[in-house]
Amino acid sequence: MTKLFFKTVILCVIILFSCKPTREDTKSFTEQSFRKTYRITDGNRYTNDSLMLGRPMYIQFHPDSFLIIQDRGYPEFLEIIDLKNNKVQKIISPGKGPGELISAKGIQIQGNDLYVFGCQLAKVIKLSPDKNRLFQITGEFNLDERTSPGFYPLSKDLFICFSDIGDDNRLTLLNYKGHIIKKFGDYPQFTGSPEIKGDNDIFGSYIAASPDGEKIVLACAYTDILELYSTEKGLLKRLHGPIGIKLAVSRQNVGTYGWIFRKEPSYITYCKLDANKNEFWVGYVGFKEDRNKRSEISDVYPKTIFCFDWNGKPLRKILFDYPILTFDADWNNKVLYTIIIMDGKPELMSFSLVKIV
Secondary structure (H helix, E strand, C coil): CHHHHHHHHHHHHHHHHHCCCCCCCCEECCHHHCCEEEEECCCEECCCCCCCCCCEEEEEEECCCEEEEEECCCCCCEEEEECCCCCEEEECEECCCCCEECCCCCEEEECCEEEEEECCCCEEEEEEECCCCCEEEEEEEECCCCCCCCEEECCCCEEEEECCCCCCCCEEEEECCCCEEEEECCCCCCEECCCCCCCCCCCCEEEEECCCCCEEEEEECCCCEEEEEECCCEEEEEEECCCCCCCEEEEEEECCCEEEEEEECCEEEEEEEEECCCEEEEEEEEEECCCCCCCCHHHHCCCEEEEEECCCCEEEEEEECCCEEEEEEECCCCEEEEEEEECCEEEEEEEECCCCC
């Protein structure tokens, strides 16, 4: 009887552990983990008398041959280049009314539609090209979630964003009206005061997804952690590298009643994400800040792109001669569009990816 009891217990334990969700532990990688290295030097500079780059933040390639640039240096937030006829459209003005944003904090493409996000109003504006190839506002809505920058359309009916600062959950899933469906995910670990909880301020990140919306990747801006998620299974894997930052967080008083979280060490690590069905790309900076020394542009923007498959396996790294403000790929035609800093000025450049992907 005793032997039968213990055999039954052991069998139950084996079944229990075999049925646990498949969440993998954090995996580490280094710059030597990438099988191939490419250096891109020959690019094509785009010139257009109607295009004036002020302070560009993001660029997105639209599959119908448009380049959308989010620029905070001019009254309109967006400059849209029609690559078929080289016409430039400027659209979306600052404000709180219909078709306006206080500021734009992200642009994303889903299908034929362009989504522009502003976190101050938790507002999304949807635009679509008309028969004359001019983008028109076709909808706008507010999110139920008061979120930090980071909104991504997984499909025309399903969106994801970062949860509000202070929320125990990392991510919020929303429907096409901006209503919350569910929240999920947690935060990477850090050392320091146990009363301080991780949140989306401490782990401010970039977000991207596979074209089918099934796989999601997050890239932390301040520590070298990449996270892979599924909307169904939650966190799948964390990738830690190449620096191996062990982040400590403390609360620092500012003024009489205010305070901020201080992160040590202070790094700028990742910048911008792009993805297709086979892999995702992330701009890597890896710069340790010195609060007593002014940082240069070449310090805080990437000259390297890391490429991974959706299992988190390092594939290749791509090196550039100039710092990249932002980038996005035309995967079908194998062209990488970038805004780089050359001689202190932003320049729109394209590079061939034929020999790389």
